[in-house]
Amino acid sequence: MGLEKKSALLEDLIQKCGGCAVVDGGFATQLEIHGAAINDPLWSAVSLIRDPELIKRVHTEYLEAGADIVVTSSYQATIPGFLSRGLTMEESESLLQKSVKLAVEARDRFWDKVSKTSGHSYNRALVAASIGSYGAYLADGSEYSGNYGENVNLAKLKDFHRRRLQVLVEAGPDLLAFETIPNKLEAQACAELLEEENVQIPAWICFTSVDGEKAPSGESFEECIETLNKSNNIYAVGINCAPPQFIESLIRKFSKLTKKAIVVYPNSGEVWDGKAKKWLPSQCFGDAEFEMFATKWRELGAKLIGGCCRTTPSTIKAISRDLKRR
Numbered sequence: 493m494g495l496e497k498k499s500a501l502l503e504d505l506i507q508k509c510g511g512c513a514v515v516d517g518g519f520a521t522q523l524e525i526h527g528a529a530i531n532d533p534l535w536s537a538v539s540l541i542r543d544p545e546l547i548k549r550v551h552t553e554y555l556e557a558g559a560d561i562v563v564t565s566s567y568q569a570t571i572p573g574f575l576s577r578g579l580t581m582e583e584s585e586s587l588l589q590k591s592v593k594l595a596v597e598a599r600d601r602f603w604d605k606v607s608k609t610s611g612h613s614y615n616r617a618l619v620a621a622s623i624g625s626y627g628a629y630l631a632d633g634s635e636y637s638g639n640y641g642e643n644v645n646l647a648k649l650k651d652f653h654r655r656r657l658q659v660l661v662e663a664g665p666d667l668l669a670f671e672t673i674p675n676k677l678e679a680q681a682c683a684e685l686l687e688e689e690n691v692q693i694p695a696w697i698c699f700t701s702v703d704g705e706k707a708p709s710g711e712s713f714e715e716c717i718e719t720l721n722k723s724n725n726i727y728a729v730g731i732n733c734a735p736p737q738f739i740e741s742l743i744r745k746f747s748k749l750t751k752k753a754i755v756v757y758p759n760s761g762e763v764w765d766g767k768a769k770k771w772l773p774s775q776c777f778g779d780a781e782f783e784m785f786a787t788k789w790r791e792l793g794a795k796l797i798g799g800c801c802r803t804t805p806s807t808i809k810a811i812s813r814d815l816k817r818r
């Protein structure tokens with residue numbers, strides 16, 4: 493299936509949902525709720541090695557909560573990350589494939605079950621392969637600073653992303669989800685790579701923001717989005733893993749900067765301490781607030797809405813209830 497047909501699948505889903513589809517919530521968060529220890533350089537991707545069944549369980553919980561799109565466990569799954577743990581190239585690539593396979597299996601099993609029941613309100617979900625930023629791989633919090641140092645240039649970022657992208661594409665997800673991109677250079681690298689590799693799967697590119705106005709690097713979103721607007725591969729642009737109170741004004745800003753669909757899935761409002769590797773208590777929003785926010789974000793034109801870190805299936809249930817009411 494080519495790019496146009498796959499994009500049409502996403503468009504159909506958005507339409508079936510009444511104009512706005514629900515993305516799942518914090519994947520790592522739900523792993524931790526089930527007791528997974530992910531304080532590790534591979535973070536949530538360590539579960540691909542240790543507990544693949546738990547990954548399927550978490551995907552299923554988000555599907556049950558009403559997610560129309562599930563995001564795979566590959567955010568911090570990288571070939572260099574796996575190699576530096578002593579895995580072979582073959583094993584590393586097989587774990588990447590597995591991240592897609594697990595989500596597809598969970599989706600198919602769930603859909604097989606619910607599509608046979610009468611009166612259900614679920615849609616057949618799509619699987620988005622997560623592609624975390626270079627900063628996520630560095631595991632030093634730099635997905636929230638955008639500061640990759642002077643030695644990181646466009647070629648290096650493309651090299652970092654290339655093989656993982658190829659393997660994930662080969663595994664056949666419905667979508668590609670570039671997550672927590674903190675600067676213009678990496679957004680450009682991802683967009684150019686999609687074209688160079690002739691990828692036939694629609695992608696979204698999500699940035700983080702720590703001030704509610706700009707990318708973490710300090711670059712304006714106008715600069716960051718410019719290259720993305722020219723790309724046929726990119727279906728949606730937006731924000732993930734930033735605090736929810738920033739989202740309203742960022743949707744307003746993005747609507748002026750792009751004709752692409754807008755995707756938003758913020759975290760709970762807590763702040764990641766990259767050194768201590770833990771979430772710091774901050775202004776934290778609960779399910780009821782997310783439900784109200786989601787109504788507003790939809791009115792402002794977001795086409796894909798969900799949650800990121802520290803949100804859970806109950807957050808997604810609240811968002812889904814709200815967005816599918818009309």
Ligand SMILES: C[S+](C)CC[C@H](N)C(=O)O
Pocket residue numbers: 532533534535568627628629630631632633635672733764766769801
């Ligand atoms: C989205 S952050 C909380 C992911 C974890 C981070 N890259 C780290 O490894 O420290």
Ligand SMILES: N[C@@H](CCS)C(=O)O
Pocket residue numbers: 517518519520521536563564567622671672733800801
């Ligand atoms: N998809 C990742 C994003 C982390 S910012 C997760 O939910 O674990």
Ligand SMILES: [Zn+2]
Pocket residue numbers: 732733759800801
């Ligand atoms: Zn997150």
